[in-house]
Amino acid sequence: MDDANKDSVKPKRRIRYKGKYPRRFEEKYKELNSEKYSSDVEKVIQSGKTPAGTHRPVCVNEVLGILKPCPGQVGLDSTLGFGGHTVELLKKIMPNGRLFAIDVDPLEIVWTEKRLRVMGYSDKELIIKCGNFAGISKLLNDAGGGFDFVLADLGVSSMQLDNPSRGFTFKREGPLDLRFNPKNGQSAVDLIRVSDKKQLEKMFFENSDEPYARLISSAVFKNRNKINTTKDLADVIVSALNKKSSLDYEIEIKKSIRRVFQALRIEVNDEFSVLEQLLRNLPFCLKPKGRVAILSFHSVEDNRVMNFFEQGLREGFYSDISREPTRPSAKERYSNPRSKSALLRWAVKK
Numbered sequence: 381m382d383d384a385n386k387d388s389v390k391p392k393r394r395i396r397y398k399g400k401y402p403r404r405f406e407e408k409y410k411e412l413n414s415e416k417y418s419s420d421v422e423k424v425i426q427s428g429k430t431p432a433g434t435h436r437p438v439c440v441n442e443v444l445g446i447l448k449p450c451p452g453q454v455g456l457d458s459t460l461g462f463g464g465h466t467v468e469l470l471k472k473i474m475p476n477g478r479l480f481a482i483d484v485d486p487l488e489i490v491w492t493e494k495r496l497r498v499m500g501y502s503d504k505e506l507i508i509k510c511g512n513f514a515g516i517s518k519l520l521n522d523a524g525g526g527f528d529f530v531l532a533d534l535g536v537s538s539m540q541l542d543n544p545s546r547g548f549t550f551k552r553e554g555p556l557d558l559r560f561n562p563k564n565g566q567s568a569v570d571l572i573r574v575s576d577k578k579q580l581e582k583m584f585f586e587n588s589d590e591p592y593a594r595l596i597s598s599a600v601f602k603n604r605n606k607i608n609t610t611k612d613l614a615d616v617i618v619s620a621l622n623k624k625s626s627l628d629y630e631i632e633i634k635k636s637i638r639r640v641f642q643a644l645r646i647e648v649n650d651e652f653s654v655l656e657q658l659l660r661n662l663p664f665c666l667k668p669k670g671r672v673a674i675l676s677f678h679s680v681e682d683n684r685v686m687n688f689f690e691q692g693l694r695e696g697f698y699s700d701i702s703r704e705p706t707r708p709s710a711k712e713r714y715s716n717p718r719s720k721s722a723l724l725r726w727a728v729k730k
């Protein structure tokens with residue numbers, strides 16, 4: 381580069397933010413660049429938080445204990461996310477193993493694949509595809525007819541949750557989208573616009589057991605054309621519930637907002653129906669003695685997993701299933717509060 385050109389290339393300035401620490405997602409440039417700032421990222425983890433743009437895998441030892449991955453096996457991580465479980469499973473199936481890893485999110489999967497390839501995993505041992513786990517059977521041919529183990533870690537990743545442009549949380553203002561795959565289907569805003577009061581009430585009650593479903597659905601319906609962002613929706617819920625003077629914001633109202641967001645997320649991503657398709661297909665996708673582990677994060681989902689596993693046991697597809705869900709240890713719940721609600725169930729193919 382000649383001197384004239386050198387002068388015209390200005391060094392990039394770091395993002396400026398108010399106060400001592402960055403608060404907004406886009407300002408957390410160190411956390412978003414974990415390779416370069418690994419010691420800063422470690423400090424965030426030690427403080428019990430999840431660094432921006434990452435995800436901390438839940439119940440890793442418990443999952444490995446259930447799936448018992450061994451060298452040479454063929455497995456499926458049906459919810460790749462940040463790849464935390466994937467990496468641990470890969471370590472156990474080497475040498476000669478193959479791990480398929482899928483995720484329905486076309487945006488995050490690109491970053492995760494890049495990171496895992498840089499870590500040295502080739503596409504011979506780690507086969508990454510963007511897709512929905514409802515279509516698990518489509519992977520069977522490439523997998524040689526069946527999997528030794530399957531993992532599903534349901535719900536939303538921290539990368540999705542923390543990124544305001546995805547609209548998954550009321551804590552950050554962004555478009556009220558909530559789709560795992562923003563290129564497909566209807567956003568939460570569009571869903572609200574086309575739903576009537578009864579449909580909204582049913583959605584909030586059945587998907588999330590929301591006790592104030594009727595009150596909230598009336599307010600959302602009345603304001604449906606004014607709701608565009610996560611904050612708009614949260615404000616509508618707060619003003620509806622504020623009419624009940626006995627409700628405390630920090631305790632009850634925040635919980636209701638969280639449940640309404642969860643109900644909408646479940647609906648726009650058709651989460652119950654795709655989970656049922658996965659559960660129905662699973663017995664035909666596992667090899668004899670193949671093992672499956674499913675991590676869910678709320679009881680409505682966990683009940684579905686339990687019912688399918690119990691039915692599979694009765695009908696002779698499974699030789700054994702978990703009687704009770706395993707929960708994260710107290711240590712994990714303390715160090716990673718996002719793991720708190722995890723419920724882990726397993727089944728073994730006959």
Ligand SMILES: C[S@@+](CC[C@H](N)C(=O)[O-])C[C@H]1O[C@@H](n2cnc3c(N)ncnc32)[C@H](O)[C@@H]1O
Pocket residue numbers: 435436437438458459460461462463464465466482483484485488511512513514533534535536537538560654
């Ligand atoms: C809790 S995160 C998984 C985190 C991952 N185990 C890790 O260690 O980083 C859940 C992931 O599942 C994905 N997902 C949700 N529903 C899915 C579906 N039906 N098919 C495939 N992926 C799905 C989400 O996009 C998200 O990335």
